[in-house]
Amino acid sequence: MIKQQLDKFHILYKQNISLKDYTTLHIGGKADYIVFPKSVFEVQKCIEIFNKCYMPYTVLGRGSNVLALDEGYKGAIIILTDYFSRVERLNETCVKVESGMTLKQLCQFCLKHNLTGLEFACGIPGSIGGAIYMNAGAYGGEMKDIVESVTYLDEQNNIKILLKDDLMFGYRHSYFTEHQGIILEVIYQLDLGEQPVIHDKMNEFMERRYARQPMDAYSAGSTFKRPNGYYASALIKECGLQGLCIGDAEVSRKHAGFLINKGKATSHDFLQLINKVQERVYEQTGYMLEREVQILSHKEKTL
Ligand SMILES: Cc1cc2nc3c(=O)[nH]c(=O)nc-3n(C[C@H](O)[C@H](O)[C@H](O)COP(=O)(O)OP(=O)(O)OC[C@H]3O[C@@H](n4cnc5c(N)ncnc54)[C@H](O)[C@@H]3O)c2cc1C
Numbered sequence: 001m002i003k004q005q006l007d008k009f010h011i012l013y014k015q016n017i018s019l020k021d022y023t024t025l026h027i028g029g030k031a032d033y034i035v036f037p038k039s040v041f042e043v044q045k046c047i048e049i050f051n052k053c054y055m056p057y058t059v060l061g062r063g064s065n066v067l068a069l070d071e072g073y074k075g076a077i078i079i080l081t082d083y084f085s086r087v088e089r090l091n092e093t094c095v096k097v098e099s100g101m102t103l104k105q106l107c108q109f110c111l112k113h114n115l116t117g118l119e120f121a122c123g124i125p126g127s128i129g130g131a132i133y134m135n136a137g138a139y140g141g142e143m144k145d146i147v148e149s150v151t152y153l154d155e156q157n158n159i160k161i162l163l164k165d166d167l168m169f170g171y172r173h174s175y176f177t178e179h180q181g182i183i184l185e186v187i188y189q190l191d192l193g194e195q196p197v198i199h200d201k202m203n204e205f206m207e208r209r210y211a212r213q214p215m216d217a218y219s220a221g222s223t224f225k226r227p228n229g230y231y232a233s234a235l236i237k238e239c240g241l242q243g244l245c246i247g248d249a250e251v252s253r254k255h256a257g258f259l260i261n262k263g264k265a266t267s268h269d270f271l272q273l274i275n276k277v278q279e280r281v282y283e284q285t286g287y288m289l290e291r292e293v294q295i296l297s298h299k300e301k302t303l
Pocket of ligand 1: 024058059060061062063064065066080099123124125126127128129130131132133134135136137138176181182183184213214215219220221222294
């Protein structure tokens with residue numbers, strides 16, 4: 001039934017696909033379906049089809065902040081990537097971007113057009129949709145500083161717009177971490193800058209990342225949120241947990257805040273390591289670390 005309906009509307013999809021290939025942690029079993037809608041109409045059709053068939057679904061960007069489970073995902077995953085990668089300059093300093101574009105692509109666009117404000121995000125390996133959902137940030141900047149509005153599909157499959165004051169941005173938090181919705185398009189308000197300055201700033205941030213983070217390992221970035229007034233990585237380091245392993249999941253020796261997959265880690269290993277780190281940090285320092293990495297499961301996020 002699902003297959004026939006997707007075929008009827010010429011919606012691209014794959015069946016029984018390993019989530020390892022769609023997440024930067026490179027962990028996870030198979031998803032029943034992964035769909036790649038080419039337009040908002042197709043996204044809406046997908047939702048109609050899945051609802052009619054009682055099939056759970058969720059949305060994934062570049063998979064750089066998710067842990068997919070070993071048992072996979074019994075349902076459909078909507079991926080808005082290459083078909084949702086258009087960017088348009090609305091005026092001198094305003095750009096409208098589709099949510100499947102990567103931050104890296106948008107930074108290149110900004111550099112080319114002498115737009116400043118997004119440099120902080122040039123090394124974050126996510127999509128615009130994932131960055132809005134997480135209010136991604138680094139080096140003193142966050143999505144909330146530059147977003148004007150977000151267009152999304154609400155749970156009734158209607159197109160809606162939220163202005164920045166209604167986006168409930170907080171530390172790794174947005175309207176979408178609490179409400180269902182598929183982010184389609186974002187308007188950013190940037191500033192005019194000088195290309196060499198923008199270029200140097202981006203390079204400096206990239207160098208800092210490569211010097212401090214395990215960029216060549218499978219990871220989802222910082223596994224834990226920053227506790228109030230402290231850094232998760234400093235606490236983990238203080239507790240002597242770097243190098244601690246469960247199976248192939250390891251607390252990075254380069255950056256204590258990153259839990260990495262050395263190659264064959266399972267989600268079970270990874271979750272056990274998260275628990276162990278939380279337990280040890282709590283026992284030794286009194287801080288309870290909160291997980292930043294999202295779990296790709298029906299319980300945690302089913303739109
Ligand atoms: C090496 C490395 C470094 C990193 N450094 C940073 C950093 O400096 N700062 C930082 O903030 N993060 C960092 N991250 C984490 C991650 O890149 C960001 O959180 C990023 O914004 C996630 O984007 P994504 O497209 O990969 O989202 P995904 O991981 O695919 O999804 C994350 C969440 O967003 C939801 N989502 C994705 N797209 C949409 C959409 N269109 N509509 C609705 N919901 C959506 C998903 O359902 C999921 O719940 C890093 C990760 C890695 C691997």
